[in-house]
Amino acid sequence: MDKILRVNMSTLSTAIEPVPAAWAGLGGRGLTSTIVAAEVPPTCHALGTFNKLVFAPGLLSGTAAANSGRLSAGAKSPLTGTIKESNAGGTAAQMLARLGVKALIIEGLPKEDKWYSLHVNKDGVSVQEETELIGKRNFAVIEALEARLGKKTGVLTIGPVGELKMTAANISVKDPDSKLRSHGRGGLGAVMGSKKIKFISIDDQGAPGVKIADPEKFKVAARTFAKALLDHPVSGEGLPTYGTNVLVNILNEAGGLPTRNFTYGRFDGADKISGETMNETITARGGKVRHGCHAGCIIQCSQVYNDKDGKYLTSGFEYETIWGLGADCCIDNLDDIARADSIMDDIGIDSIETAVMFGVAMEAGILNFGDSKEMLRILNDEIGGGTPLGRILGGGAGSVGRAYGVTRVPVVKNQGIPAYDPRSVKGIGITYATSTMGADHTAGYSIATNILNVGGYVDPLKKDGQVELSRNLQIATAAVDSTGMCIFIAFPALDIPECLPALIDMINARFGISLTGDDVTNLGKHILKVEHGFNIGAGFTNKDDRLPEFFTTETVAPHNAIWDFSDIEIDEFWNF
Amino acid sequence: MRITVKLFASFRLGRFKFAEQEYQVGTDCRTIVLALGLTEAEIGVIMVNGRHAALDYVLQEGDTLSLFPLVGGG
Structure with a gap:
């Protein structure tokens, strides 16, 4: 039977609870957002005793369904003050699903100034004091835990950035190669740090596995x-x-x-940091062009990027990171961007927020545009070392903008705007403005x-x-984020008629139910409304669904595009 | 007339990245696509001067034509 694991860090006690009927049909984002909305007071301090950190595998995680190994993490975000769901690959989602863990809920704050770890296995979850790994960076944590608990152990961990509760801190998830994937956005690593949990280890030996109600139907749909x-x-x-x-x-x-911090729409060095150049470089250096973030991924968009001597430099090297430290910071050295990617994984900081932040920091004059060596030093020494400057920068783009009086600060609800200029790609601007998550391209990928x-x-x-495009995509995405599916299944789902019905058939076969396409759409709408309701309760209004002022006053080359939606036009988004 | 042709992703294999080429006045995108040995079915996105265009779009002197297979990310 599926269960809810609950950990109370105030009393250092744990409990195994049955799954309430209302949560039975939910997974992933649908479940984390439902739990956060039900149990967390929206006005609470995100780093205080009333916030809860919730992990939930998707509805199809732990099954043989391709690309179903994403884990959702949810809480009130210390970065945005809104509800937050951030999902990631790695091995944890499938392990938790096979253990029958529908959700892991962590609440309260420890009374003593000590650090702890959680261990999840077939008997439930336990809390231990941790001393050895405090202050350690993420790769060292993974290495130490594999030595301590075995190579197959699943790990969720925070680095020094999370320990210091910087609001750009992420939660890292061990991947099948003992490298890292990230619950990147919204500072959830700081929430884990506030609860003084350095890591969560998972042992799925003896797990009951996922029961499929109709195995034959599941197999056909999965194919x-x-x-x-x-x-x-x-x-x-x-x-x-x-x-x-x-x-x-x-x-x-x-x-x-x-x-150049959202000043232009084209970068002279684009080809040097492009996917085509990266492909050639990886191939020439003996890296891997294809790599999956979780077992069962058949898209394999990740890669292993080596340095010029053929030594491992980074993996999971994403467009948004490369865009942000590249074009937005005017850096055309892909190797230095890869080094930065690795440091960000190691210290445990969101690579999108940090890339946007560096664009603002360069505009503030903290370092020069294009200075990749200084960028690397700041990441490693200042942010990784937790210096006063590092903590301002580790607070994200909004933090450094406020500290240095910068007006061109690309954030919505204090979360950095990724990789696509909303003036020249207007659909994504509607998503940035209206998403319940703050600026988040994945929430409704109009691109x-x-x-x-x-x-x-x-x-x-x-x-x-x-507006209609963004609304439809945000509704569909909220539903897909509940299945444990990678969001890239949306590309075939948008174009190939058999794809979405097969996904729904797999859910039906897994649980022995009969959802229709309309049910799934209604689930997506319901999730968005639950999240929106939390944000309203936290004090957000339609006036927060706006892009920064500079997008309405500065045009962007080469199309001289400007952000010209009226408030009424934007607010039409929520009319469903 | 002079047209700058830019190719991306798999279209570059065995061809080129960027080239300035001479075409007759009145040439449309389809003509250039086919002359490059590409098929209409392979074309994901066509841009002329950074704006999306259709295969039958007629090019002007000095235009930049960018051709992509269907690609994605995010």
Whole structure:
């Protein structure tokens, strides 16, 4: 039977609870957001005793469904003050699902100034005091835990940035190669740090596994689903070959690649940091072009990037990180960006927030645009070392903007705007403005339809159709984020008619239920409304669903595009 | 007329990244696509001067034509 594991850090006690009927049909984001909305007072301090950190595998995690190994983490975000869900690959989701853990809820704050770890196994969850690994960086934590508990142990960990409760801190998840994937956005690592939990280890020996109600139906649907993923040019060919970084060149061509802290829409050095160049470099140096973030991933958009001597430098090297430290910081040295990616993994900080932050820090004059060596030093010594400057920078783009009086600060609800200029790709601007998460491209990835010709085409430079596009994508994404599926299944789902019904068939076969497409859409709407309700309770209004002022006063080259949506037009988003 | 042609992702294999080429006045995108040995079905995105365009779009002197297979990320 599935269960809820609950840990109270105030009393250092744990409990195993049955799954309430209302939560039985939920997983992933749908479940973390439902639990946070039900149990966390929206006005609470995100780093205080009333916030809760919730982990939940998706509805299909732990099954043989392709790409179903994503783990959702939820809480009130210390970065945005909104509700937050951030999902990641790695091995933890499938281990938790096989153990029958529907959700792990961590509440309260320890009374003593001590650090702890949690251990999840077939008997439940336990709390231990931890001394050895406090202050250690993430790769050292993984290495030590594999030695201590065995190679197969699943790990969720925070680095020094999370220990110091900086609001850009992430939670790292061990991947199948003992490297890291991240619950990156929204500072959830600081919430884990506030609860003084350095790491959570998972042992799935003796796990009961996931029971499938109708195995034959599941098998057929899983095959159809996997075929759709492999047949679509994006998930079957583009992503495995070039990674997400294939986007540098296409956004650059479209004039939507934010450059020099969102001053321009094109970067002269784009080709040097592009997916095409990265592919050539990886191949020449004996790295891996294809790599999955979790077992069962058949898209394999990740990669292993080596240095010029053929030594491992980083993996999971994503477009948003490369765009941010590249174009937005005017750095065209892909090796230095890879070094930064590795340091960010190691110290445990969100690579999107940090990349956006460096653009603002360069504008503030803390370092020069293009100075990759100083960027690396600051990451390692100042932020990783927890100096006063490091803590301002580790608070993210909004933090450094406030500290240094910068007006061009690309954030919504204090979360850094990623990788796509909302003036020249207007659909994503609606997503940034209205997402319950703060600026988050994955919440409603309009780039698919504005730029990539997936799911039709809506002109990125015009206002027409953008609100509806973003709304439909945000609803669908909230539902997909509940399944444990990687968001990239959306590319085939938008274009191949058999894909989404096969996904729904797998859910039905797994649980012995009969959801329809409409039910799934309604689930997505429900999740968005639950999240929106939490944010309203926390004090947010429609006036917070706005982009920073500079987007309305500064045009962006080459199309001289400007953000020109009225308040009424934006607010129409919530009319569903 | 002079057209700058830019190719991306797998379109570069065995071809080029960027090239300035001479075409007859009135040439459309399709003509150039086919002349490059690409098929209409392979084309994901066409941009002319950074704006999305259709295969039958007629190019002007000095235009930049960018051709992509279907790609994605995020």
